[in-house]
Amino acid sequence: MSTVSTAKYPLSVKLFHSLIALLMIATLVIGWQLEDNEDLMGLHKSLGxxxxxxxxxxxxxxxxxxxxxxxxxxxxxxMQYLAEKTVHGLLYVVMLGVPFMGWLTSNAFGYPASFFGLFNLPTLIGKNIDLAEQLGGLHGLGADAFVVLLALHVLGAIVHLIVSKDNVFKRMM
Ligand code: HEM
Ligand code: HEM
Structure with missing residues (x-):
């Protein structure tokens, strides 16, 4: 059962949602290019x-x-409520966890997590290439999990827009 209400998310919640969605998808797409173009690493890290x-x-x-x-x-x-809460909760986990693993991966490769050369996040672990490779693998798996969650999330939003015809899309966009 769906209930239609006129309530909207506060502007700050909407801004964080849109800004992070754009930046995280851009970071992901750049991440997919890293193997062919290492020059993109600085941009990938800074956006991340x-x-x-x-x-x-x-x-x-x-x-x-x-x-x-x-x-x-x-x-x-x-079931829909459970699915919604699970996907939203896991999106928060990957939103924090994937860049955090990237940060640790960089540190373990012996590099700082730099923001456009302007400042670095603190170095949390020392250089350890074996560990870096494992962390890099986990970082990549986390990014894959993000893709799956995002697909479910957008599918859910589209179902609400087209099938349920409630205001879920409007209240966040
Ligand atoms: C790019 C396409 C996206 C669309 C169309 C979309 C759509 C929406 C909509 C309509 C809602 C409101 C749901 C409701 O009111 O019940 C929502 C909530 C949410 N979205 Fe997205 N979203 C997108 C991308 C993302 C991305 C990339 C992330 C994670 C980085 C994300 C994380 C979330 C979270 C965590 C919530 C729950 C908000 C809260 O209650 O704190 N979304 N999204
Ligand atoms: C916003 C979230 C992020 C996403 C979605 C993301 C995604 C990705 C993806 C898809 C790859 C390629 C993985 C592979 O080829 O197996 C990658 C690699 C990498 N990312 Fe990220 N990343 C994010 C944030 C970060 C941050 C904040 C840093 C560091 C400050 C970082 C550092 C790295 C490094 C060092 C690699 C290469 C790992 C390796 O060679 O094993 N990433 N990332």
Whole structure:
């Protein structure tokens, strides 16, 4: 069962959502090119660091605005509700976890997590190439998980837009 309400997400939540979506997808697409073009590494890291910083601020803002965020359009306890909460929760995990693993991977390869050469995130672990390769593998798996979650998420949004015809799309966009 779907309920239609006129409630919208606060502007700050919408801005974080759009900005992070754009930047994280761009970072992902650049990540796919890294093997053929190592020159893109600086840009990949800088955009990824931006995603990480914005994701931390987003979580803080989400907690700050929790009372003004509209409730789910799905009935509490339904399969759709469970799917929605699981995918949203896991999207938060990859939003923070994937760039964090990238940060650790860079450190283990012996490089800082740099933001356009302007500043570096603190170096958390020392150089260790074996570890770097393992962390890099996990970072790549995390990026694959992000692709799967994003596909489910966008599919869910499209179903709400076309099939359920509720206001889920409008209230976030
Ligand atoms: C690019 C296409 C995308 C579309 C069309 C889209 C659409 C939406 C819509 C319509 C909602 C509102 C759901 C509701 O009110 O129940 C939403 C929420 C959400 N989206 Fe997206 N989204 C996209 C990309 C992303 C990406 C890339 C991420 C993660 C990096 C993401 C993470 C989230 C999260 C975590 C929520 C829940 C918000 C909250 O309650 O805190 N979305 N999305
Ligand atoms: C926003 C989130 C990010 C996404 C979606 C992402 C995605 C990817 C992808 C798809 C790859 C290629 C993996 C492969 O070929 O197996 C990659 C590689 C890499 N990324 Fe990211 N990345 C993100 C953030 C970061 C950040 C913040 C850093 C470091 C500051 C970083 C550092 C690296 C490094 C060093 C590699 C090469 C790993 C290796 O050679 O094993 N990434 N990333």
């Amino acid at each position: 660091v931006t995603v990480f910083v914005l994701a931390v601020l987003r979580v803080v803002n989400r907690i700050r605005t929790k009372d003004s965020v509209p409730g789910s359009v799905n009935a509490v306890g339904s």
